[in-house]
Amino acid sequence: DAGVIQSPRHEVTEMGQEVTLRCKPISGHNSLFWYRQTMMRGLELLIYFNNNVPIDDSGMPEDRFSAKMPNASFSTLKIQPSEPRDSAVYFCASRTGGNQPQHFGDGTRLSIL
Amino acid sequence: AQSVTQPDIHITVSEGASLELRCNYSYGATPYLFWYVQSPGQGLQLLLKYFSGDTLVQGIKGFEAEFKRSQSSFNLRKPSVHWSDAAEYFCAVGPNQAGTALIFGKGTTLSVSS
Numbered sequence: 581d582a583g584v585i586q587s588p589r590h591e592v593t594e595m596g597q598e599v600t601l602r603c604k605p606i607s608g609h610n611s612l613f614w615y616r617q618t619m620m621r622g623l624e625l626l627i628y629f630n631n632n633v634p635i636d637d638s639g640m641p642e643d644r645f646s647a648k649m650p651n652a653s654f655s656t657l658k659i660q661p662s663e664p665r666d667s668a669v670y671f672c673a674s675r676t677g678g679n680q681p682q683h684f685g686d687g688t689r690l691s692i693l
Numbered sequence: 694a695q696s697v698t699q700p701d702i703h704i705t706v707s708e709g710a711s712l713e714l715r716c717n718y719s720y721g722a723t724p725y726l727f728w729y730v731q732s733p734g735q736g737l738q739l740l741l742k743y744f745s746g747d748t749l750v751q752g753i754k755g756f757e758a759e760f761k762r763s764q765s766s767f768n769l770r771k772p773s774v775h776w777s778d779a780a781e782y783f784c785a786v787g788p789n790q791a792g793t794a795l796i797f798g799k800g801t802t803l804s805v806s807s
Contacts, residue, residue, distance in 0.1 A: 584736075613794055622799045623783065636794065671736055679725045679744045679787075682795055684736035 582606070584685035586672050592691045598660040601688045604653055605674030613682060614647055614657050615671040623671075629655065662692045695720050697786050699798035706774050707806050714769040714801050716784030726767040727785040727795065728758055737783060743767065754778070779805045 585604040593599055605612050613628040627637040629649045637647070644663070649655040659666055669689050673682040698717045706712050718724060725744050729737040741752025748760040758769045767784060781802050787795040 611793075623797050625794055625797075628794050673737075679742075681727050681739045681742055682737075682785075683739070684729075686734075686736045 584672055584674050584683055586670075586685035586688050588688060589686065590689045590691075592693065593662060594693050595663055596661045597692075598658065599662045599666075599690060599692075601657040601670050601672075601690070603655045603657070603672030603685060605655070605672070606683055607653070609674035609676050609683070610652070611675045611677070611682075612649060612655050613673040613675070614655070615673065616668045617671060617687070618668045626657070664692045666690065667692050695786065695796050697784050697796050697798035699782075699784055699801050701801045702799075703802045703804065705804040705806055708776050709773050712769075712771045712774045712778070712803070714782050714784075714803070716767045716769065716798060717765050718767065718784075718786045719765065720786055720788075722788060724786045725788065726758075726760060727787070728752065728756070728767075728769050729783045729785060729797075730754075731781045731783065731800075733780070740769070740782075774803075774805055776805045776807065779803055 587602045611630050614626040616624045626639045627647045628635055632649045647657045669687045671684050671687045673684045675682045696719045700715050727742045728740040730740050731737045740756050741750050741758055743750045743760045751757050756771050758767055760767050781800045783800045784798040785795040
């Protein structure tokens with residue numbers, strides 16, 4: 581079975597540029613989560629969707645970050661404009677309802693120069 | 694407030710020795726509990742989960758965990774550690790409710806010495 585698919589795996593860009601991270605959840609999973617992981621702050625939940633609807637975006641750092649889920653099989657996390665402090669590994673995870681675990685993608689390693 | 698605490702930031706264990714990673718949680722209702730492992734450059738992989746029933750659960754790679762309600766703990770154990778077990782380990786707790794997010798601890802990094 582295909583797991584959670586994230587693209588790109590690595591992204592290096594200059595400060596001020598727009599960055600778009602992509603995620604394809606596991607088919608049939610109705611919840612999708614975006615996380616950011618850094619050495620300093622660990623694993624942080626940014627936002628999550630249930631049935632394509634954003635449920636909790638309180639973890640989104642600021643207005644430069646936005647996330648969308650136009651359909652059940654695709655989500656994007658966008659940073660505009662990007663800053664060096666946004667450098668991190670960004671993970672997407674998906675889950676079915678109730679007591680099921682979250683399944684993680686391999687992450688996108690983002691470096692903002 | 695709901696929270697997960699992993700008291701040990703970093704642990705070093707000799708290869709072949711036993712391992713116990715601690716996890717304590719604060720949760721209002723009966724929680725669902727999970728342990729994940731993250732190898733360098735990889736995403737988080739589920740090791741095991743506890744929902745109900747037998748408080749000792751078996752997972753992949755020879756790991757097990759024991760749920761102790763009285764101590765609000767869900768410690769991860771392995772009788773004999775292999776060098777390939779060196780990784781970061783995360784404990785997580787969640788409700789039995791659709792469309793909710795798990796709460797993760799800050800992780801414990803395991804180093805294995807030869």
